[in-house]
Amino acid sequence: MIRVSLATLVTIxxxxxxxxVFLFWIVExxxxxxxxxxxxxxxxxCVICAFxxxxxxxxxxxxxxxxxxxxxxxxxEQI
Numbered sequence: 858m859i860r861v862s863l864a865t866l867v868t869i870x871x872x873x874x875x876x877x878v879f880l881f882w883i884v885e886x887x888x889x890x891x892x893x894x895x896x897x898x899x900x901x902x903c904v905i906c907a908f909x910x911x912x913x914x915x916x917x918x919x920x921x922x923x924x925x926x927x928x929x930x931x932x933x934e935q936i
Contacts, residue, residue, distance in 0.1 A: 903928055
């Protein structure tokens with residue numbers, strides 16, 4: 858039988874709990890960033906009127922629904 862003091866046992870349980878919480882936080886942060894990247898994938902901003910719109914077509918130069926100008930596909934950056 859292995860003898861362990863109460864203080865050591867509490868410390869071990871506390872460290873395991875904190876490691877589990879940290880791991881859960883890392884996984885959730887990774888999932889949140891992945892969802893944000895996926896949401897911005899089809900998002901475009903018009904170079905003329907700065908209107909932001911979503912275009913899921915395969916067109917190389919999608920038209921702005923607000924002013925009708927053609928726009929190139931640029932990756933939207935996070936603020």
